[in-house]
Amino acid sequence: xxxxxxxxxxxxxxxxxxxxxxxxxxxxxxxxxxxxxxxxxxxxxxxxxxxxxxxxxxxxxxxxxxxxxxxxxxxxxxxxxxxxxxxxxxxxxxxxxxxxxxxxxxxxxxxxxxxxxxxxxxxxxxxxxxxxxxxxxxxxxxxxxxxxxxxxxxxxxxxxxxxxxxxxxxxxxxxxxxxxxxxxxxxxxxxxxxxxxxxxxxxxxxxxxxxxxxxxxxxxxxxxxxxxxxxxxxxxxxxxxxxxxxxxxxxxxxxxxxxxxxxxxxxxxxxxxxxxxxxxxxxxxxxxxxxxxxxxxxxxxxxxxxxxxxxxxxxxxxxxxxxxxxxxxxxxxxxxxxxxxxxxxxxxxxxxxxxxxxxxxxxxxxxxxxxxxxxxxxxxxxxxxxxxxxxxxxxxxxxxxxxxxxxxxxxxxxxx
Numbered sequence: 001x002x003x004x005x006x007x008x009x010x011x012x013x014x015x016x017x018x019x020x021x022x023x024x025x026x027x028x029x030x031x032x033x034x035x036x037x038x039x040x041x042x043x044x045x046x047x048x049x050x051x052x053x054x055x056x057x058x059x060x061x062x063x064x065x066x067x068x069x070x071x072x073x074x075x076x077x078x079x080x081x082x083x084x085x086x087x088x089x090x091x092x093x094x095x096x097x098x099x100x101x102x103x104x105x106x107x108x109x110x111x112x113x114x115x116x117x118x119x120x121x122x123x124x125x126x127x128x129x130x131x132x133x134x135x136x137x138x139x140x141x142x143x144x145x146x147x148x149x150x151x152x153x154x155x156x157x158x159x160x161x162x163x164x165x166x167x168x169x170x171x172x173x174x175x176x177x178x179x180x181x182x183x184x185x186x187x188x189x190x191x192x193x194x195x196x197x198x199x200x201x202x203x204x205x206x207x208x209x210x211x212x213x214x215x216x217x218x219x220x221x222x223x224x225x226x227x228x229x230x231x232x233x234x235x236x237x238x239x240x241x242x243x244x245x246x247x248x249x250x251x252x253x254x255x256x257x258x259x260x261x262x263x264x265x266x267x268x269x270x271x272x273x274x275x276x277x278x279x280x281x282x283x284x285x286x287x288x289x290x291x292x293x294x295x296x297x298x299x300x301x302x303x304x305x306x307x308x309x310x311x312x313x314x315x316x317x318x319x320x321x322x323x324x325x326x327x328x329x330x331x332x333x334x335x336x337x338x339x340x341x342x343x344x345x346x347x348x349x350x351x352x353x354x355x356x357x358x359x360x361x362x363x364x365x366x367x368x369x370x371x372x373x374x375x376x377x378x379x380x381x382x383x384x385x386x387x388x389x390x391x392x393x394x395x396x397x398x399x400x401x402x403x404x405x406x407x408x409x410x411x412x413x414x415x416x
Contacts, residue, residue: 013416019044020052021413024061024083028108028405032065032082053081061087061107061412083108088150089142090404091135091197092397094204095119095156097170097178100127102134104142105401112142124179132192149197151404154185155204155396157235161250162202171232171269198407204396205253206244209237211399212351212388218242221348225341227255228392229334230355231285231309233269233277238345242406255341260333276337279330282308289326296322309356316362328366335370335383342383353388353395 022042027033035053039046056062063084067077085108094101096119103114115134119127139146158170165186170179186199193199209226217224223240234256238245246252256277257270266284268275278284289306293299299322306312306323315323338350352367354360364387371383388395 016052017413017416019048020056020416021409023049023052023056024409024413027062027081027083028409032080034068034078034080036078037080057081060084085110088148088408089144090151090153090401091138091149092400092404093131093134093152093154094393094396095154095170100130100134102131102138103397104138104144107405109398109401109405111397111401113138124183127179128185128188128192131189135193146195146197149195150408151198151200152189152193152195153207153400153404154189154199154201155207155400156201157204160201160203162200162206162246163250165199165201167201198404198411200400200404200407202244202400202403203235203237203253204400205235206237206246207397207399207403208235208353208392208395209239209253209351209399210242210244210403211395212353212390213239214242214402215390216351216386216388217349223347224349224351225338225345225347226351226353226388227338227341228353228355229280230392231280231282231357233280236341238347244403252345255337258337258340260337276333279333280309285309285312289322292322292326296325310358313356313360313363314358317359324362327363328370331363331366332370334367335374338371338383338385339374349384349386351386351388353390353392355392 019042022044023038026038026041033041035046035049038044038053039049042049053062057064061084062081065080065082067079069077085106087107089107089112090105092103092105098118098120100117100119101114102116104112106112115137117130117134119130122130135152139149156167156170159168160166161168165184167183167185169181186201189199205226205228208228212226213224223238226237226239228235236253236255238247238252257268257272257275259272259274260276260279261274264274264278266278266281266287267273268278279288286304286307289301289312290303293301293303300320301315301322306315312323312326316327338352342350354363368385371385375382
């Protein structure tokens with residue numbers, strides 16, 4: 001942090017904590033940096049950086065990475081410092097109503113091993129025991145002590161009160177009947193695991209959005225709206241200054257339940273009708289496409305030949321005029337949704353991440369065109385749109401591990 005930005009009356013320990021956090025963040029993003037490089041990049045004195053580096057070495061978070069290669073001008077080679085990958089570890093769980101996946105990560109966020117299990121027939125109490133056993137199995141096989149685990153992240157598809165660690169409702173067939181709702185999962189796992197590790201529960205879209213932001217635009221902008229679309233709905237996350245922003249009631253990313261049609265009779269899984277997300281449900285796409293097929297003769301499609309967004313996108317990419325018409329219409333509705341979100345949340349950019357099973361070339365083209373038209377309105381709000389082509393599951397995994405380590409950095413430096 002630039003010394004000129006320090007406010008009058010800031011305590012020395014607060015500055016030390018803030019500067020320590022900056023140095024940890026910088027070292028976590030590279031293979032290693034020298035004291036001079038950190039001093040120049042963070043606008044800190046060399047002495048301040050040197051003192052913090054020495055402290056972090058004593059604490060075991062960073063290590064001497066060796067000396068830089070000599071320059072063409074010769075001279076003494078500088079020592080660079082790096083994060084210690086073996087300092088501590090974290091565990092990630094992906095949980096659905098059918099399966100659970102557990103993965104172990106080192107401190108450099110490299111995945112070391114994983115486990116997978118079937119939870120479709122388990123009760124909630126059995127599920128907790130299963131998570132305990134998977135955790136113990138990972139640590140035993142990796143030769144890691146429980147005290148060396150700094151965090152556990154659980155990613156779900158559903159509604160979560162992450163501040164209280166409560167799973168309000170999980171998306172999945174027959175879920176309410178099987179496990180119930182409003183589950184205090186974080187506290188229940190703390191009781192079962194008997195570990196001091198930080199346990200976090202969140203919607204997988206928040207984890208994915210964090211990794212997408214860091215990977216694609218963090219060096220360019222301070223905020224973004226991340227939107228993930230798939231054949232069963234939409235997820236979204238607001239990221240500001242490298243952190244997930246959920247709003248006062250955790251609803252900031254629930255743009256999928258914006259009412260798009262007050263005449264629609266098709267129900268959304270939230271219990272309402274007319275939600276934007278409901279338009280992407282397979283049965284809704286089938287009905288809408290069938291209606292278009294009946295109006296366009298000939299159209300090259302048979303009734304009920306399009307059963308999902310994936311089918312529709314595939315046909316549009318193949319050049320079918322009826323599918324192109326429907327995809328263009330959907331792109332216009334998406335553009336309206338993004339425009340409204342841009343006005344309400346005012347992010348610097350929007351990342352659109354589709355998780356359809358087919359390439360979305362035509363859809364992306366139509367969406368860019370529609371967003372350009374929307375930004376020409378009375379409120380000239382430009383929609384700066386990026387497309388994420390990375391695997392959604394990989395984004396979730398990496399984002400969860402990154403989220404846990406960011407929290408650890410925050411807690412570690414706050415306690416200085």
